[in-house]
Amino acid sequence: MSKPEVFKELQPLFSPRSVAVIGASNDRNKWGNSTFRSLMDNYKGDLYAVNNRVQSILGYPAYKKVSDIPGHVDLGVIVIPPENVAGVMEDCVKRGVKACVIITAGFAEIGPEGKALQDEVVKIARQGSIRFVGPNCMGMWSAAAKLAAFMFPMNILEGPLALISQGGNIGGALVADGTARGIGFRHYVSCGCTADIQIEDYVEYLGYDDSVKVIMLYIEGLEDGNRFVEKVKKVTRLKPVIALKPGKTDAAARAISSHSGALSGSDLLYEAAFNKAGVLRVESSTELLDVAIGLLTQPLPKGRNVVITTPGGSYGVMCAEACALRGMTVVDLPKQAMETFNQMFPSRWSHGNPVDPAGDRDFVQYMRAPEVVLGCPEVDALIFMGFGSFSNISSVFAGGSSGPDIMNFMKNIDGFEEMAQSALNAFNSEDRDQIRGIVKFILKIIFDSIMPSKNLEMEDFLETLTQSLTSEEMLESSFFKTLKEILISIVAGDVDRLKTVNVMHLMEPIPGSLVRGLIEKYGKPVITTTFTEGNTQLSEAGHFPYSNADRASNVLAKLIDYREYLEKYGEKKESKV
Structure with a gap:
């Protein structure tokens, strides 16, 4: 598929070979x-x-004008008083600059006088075919060029998300939240007043950047709703676009006008535009990132039938209601699933959906429950309550101040030192079959020591876990790094120095690996939760637990909405985007 003209036009913005900062200063107060x-x-x-006014800036030569710079300039970043921006833009046109970021405020957002100044800048820029961000913005990030053209240094991770925000502070907060959750950005643009490049132009560009998997938008107003729909609907059939759009109240509309100079317009019209364009609308910045992570890590469900597994009845009740309120069906358990659970769990189990083993502490049985329901054709998705907390295993470790002395347990096994050396040799040779066998053997020792289960059930569980942990993407994970550390210490005779924390670190990737294994095996969403509101991070295996049933069910509902939109237009997505 050929790329649109805007892709070529915005390349100097997202991948500049050279950048000039107009208004660079030695004064830390500027x-x-x-x-x-x-x-x-x-x-x-x-x-x-x-x-x-000066000869140098922070060790760099200072030029009086852009046109004095001896080298080529792709991108100009403008940080000067608003009354001087038009003159600088003329100089950029003269020098052949291709794109600009105007951080300066004092344009359309302040009223008619500022709007007239903004229109003049646009007119000059178009004479030189310069595309520009802003004005009244906080800058931008592009991982393609390691370009952090922000008003101030900002910590940002590289990753598959893109964010276009008409609000600088909310954009910065989303970047910080993403970093805290362990998810990164390919591009982030604080687009301000969008005097030149419109929201839909950015979306069109990002739609054809293969490194961008999900596009997030914070919108205060659109200049041309029809143009937005026409451009964005082409992108949403390739990858998801999520939007946060305030303005449902008069108070918000007035605040938008004074903030970015945008006309908020009728919220019903925006809702209709988003529906036509296939944009998923959310109500908060937390939800915006929640849904983006869900789209990154989960396949799209084929229908609305959901099963809930929970280690506690009350959490299951809350989740069932949250799902039903969002139009999902908390489906009756198929007969074969009921029969299997009757054999697996104590007679006091819930005998329905949500599946609650009612206090059964057999972790292996609890982990078999998802396989039972995901294998049923009547089930489209699973919400796995509490699994993100890894509560069953950690509660066992919490029995003492430092947990079970598994290392000494392993040390007492005949020939364990020789096995450790063989394991290291296998890792060094990258023999996948040997690595799988060793990993399974070590996992069996660990699980047998902390939570004995029936032999056949444990064998099935360990096989599933081993396959997940030894997948290609997990071979560089913390699991293998910690395992190698343990084995090296054993071979060196330093077993007594190993603390239980090594084992805990070894087990940290297990939840994510199990969930990823279930998703890959059944091709259905498996969304997990914790039981607390604390921060969680995206695991090495791509597992992200949400803090409660409301957030988890909302993410699943948005996945369903996107699937139904794609089906309406004949698009098929069988796996995560």
Whole structure:
């Protein structure tokens, strides 16, 4: 598929070979200083400082004008008073600059006078075919060029998300939240007043960037709703687009006008536009990131039938209601599943959906429950309550101040030192079959010591877990790094120095590996929760537990909405995006 013209136009913005900061400063009290430092910390291309009052900026030569710079300039970052921006834009046109980021405020957001100044800047830029971000923005990030053109240095992870935000602070908060959750960004643009490049232009560009898997938007207003729909609907059939759009109340509409100069318009019209374009609308910044992570890590469900497994009845009740309120069917358990659970669990189990083993502490049996329901054709998705907390295993470890002395247990096995050496040899040779056998053997020792289960059931569980942990993407995980550390210590005779924390670290990737294994085996969403509101992170295996049933069920509902949109237009997505 050929790329649209806007892709070529915005390449100098997202992948510039050289950047000039107009208004760069040595004064730490000025935005020109922090903006220049932000670029110094990351950008690997040619960086120039423009300031007509000094000879150098933070060790870089300072040029009086952009047109004085001897080298080529792809991108200009403008941090000067608003009344001077038009003149600088003329100089950028003269120099052949291809794109700009106007951080400066004082344009359409302040009223008619500012709007007239903004229109003048747009007119000048178009004379030189310069595309620009802003004005009144906080800058941008592009992993493609390690470009952090922010008002101040910002910690940001590289990853598969893209964010376009008309609000600088909310955009920065989303980036910080994503970093805290362990998820990164390919691109982030604080687009401000969107005087030139419109929201839909960014979406169109990002739609054809294969490194971007999910696009997130914070929108205060659109200039042309029909244009937005026409451009964005082409992208949503390739990858999901999620939008947070305030403005349902008069108070919010007034705040939007004074903030970005945008006209909020009728919320019903925005709702209709999003539906036509296939945009998933959310109500908060937390939900925006929740849904983005769900789309990154889960396959799309084929229907609305959901099963809930829970280690506690009350959490199951809350989840069932949350699912039903969002239009999902908490489906009756198929007969074969009921019969299997009757054999697996004590007679006091819930005998229905949600599946509650009613206090049974057999972890292996609890882990078999998802396989039972996911294998039923009547079930489209699973919400696995509490699994993100890994509560069953950690509660066993909590029995003492430091947990069971598994290392000494392993030390007492005949020939364990020789086995440890063989394991290290297998890791070094990358013999996958040997590695699987060793991993399964070690897992059996650990699980037998902390939670004995029936031999056949344990064998099935360990086989599933071993396959997940030894997949290609997990071979560089913390599981193998910790396992190698343990084995090296054993071979060196330092077993007594190993603490239980090594075993705990060894077990940390297990929840994510189990969930990823279930998803890959059955091709259905498996969404997990914790039991607390604390921060959780995306695991190495791509597992992210949500803090409660409401958030988990909402993510599943959005996955269903996106699947139904794609089916409406004949698109098929059988796995995660």
